Amino acid sequence: MRKLMLAVGGSLILVTPLSQADVVGLGASVSYWDSDLSGQAATNNDVVDVENDLNLESDSNANASVYFEHPVPILPNVRLNYTLVQQSGRGELGTSGFVGIPGSVPVQSEFDLDQLDLTLYYEVLDNWANLDLGLTARDLSGKLVVQQIGGGFAVNETKVDAVIPMGYVAARFDLPFTGVSVGAEGNFISFDGDSLRDFNAYGQYEIALLQFRAGYRQMAIDYEDGNDRLDVEIGGPFVSAGVTF
Template sequence: MRKLLLAVGGSLILVTPLSQADVVGLGASVSYWDSDLSGKAATNNDVVDVENDLNLDSDSNANASLYLEHPVPVLPNVRLSYTLVEQSGRGEVGLVGFDGVTGDVQSDLDLEQLDLTLYYEVLDNWVNLDLGLTARDLAGDLTVQEVNGLATSETSVDAVIPMAYLSARFDLPFTGVSVGAEGNFISFDGDSLHDFNAYGQYEIALVQFRAGYRQMAIDYEDGDDRLDIEIGGPFVSAGVAF
């Protein structure tokens, strides 16, 4: 990961700062993400399908972001983003079981991530392009418990992961309408994470409305535990920009 961090950081130095904001800008948004889950979890060499075996389904999720842009050369802009996905379900893992748990099970997945992104505006006109680095504090916990017994299994991953950041937006003149995409990604030593979304945006006065599709994939190993899951679905958001 260090090599990737240095490589991306070096690339950013070469392209920055081609463009800076003329004034200080501040924005915030909240969103609803109607996400579906698929993939597998593993612990102690046992593997379970989180969709077909555990029947995990989205109960709630929280998504919010805050950014600050400024006209100071060299210094990067700053974005904070928070995502919380909570899923639960009742399934069946059979007699073979999963990590000592057998039969009917109640399962809960909590996936929480906090992103700190430092980025530069490479282009800032009707085409907007940002490049940067994200430090993602990722915490995922899967609990599987027998419905008619005491056996419980816990699978956990916890790490701070550097990721490349890319955001592009294309404004349609005189309409307040734009389309864009943004994402974070990394692949290193058998682990990989990506988090992308594509959207359409309508802006009126200081208010921004977005609708699009977001997909996040996590393939990460932490000791004897591993999560290899995908979460995807449509989202809507509302925000303000000053």
């Protein structure tokens, strides 16, 4: 993880405040993300397919964010974002089994992903075309629990837990219709075999202080923490509602 910190931290000098907000701005939003999970989890050399073997389905997904923008030069704007993904299901392991759980037996599983982002960013463009660049510190916690149903009741837990620096970019383009715009935003890091990507694209409508979005979000996590590794993708449509001041 030190190598990840150096890789992204060294890029800080590339983020310069070319434009700032004219006035103080504050906004908040909540969203629902209808996501599907695919990929693999591994402990040592044992691997399980989270989609085909475990048959995980979404239980609850939530996202909330708040941002603060200001006209003070040099100082970055601030954005906080929280994401929670919870999925569970019943499936059957392949013939090779998984970490003490024999093959071809029924299992019940739970996958939890909890992450909090602190983003510091600058407005590079602020007119009909908007562009923000910055850095994000992501507190990531992911856990997959697989338990045998019946038999010996064997249980295995695969877990990753880290604070990860990521690049941040957001772009939005106002259309020639009052209050309508399209945009995309994302966080990313790739270094020494580990990588994380989190991108979304959306359409937006604003009326008075209210802001509504609908779009598609995809997150890819390929991260190793000790003997445990998650190599998964989470994607699906989302809707959000927010207020801006």
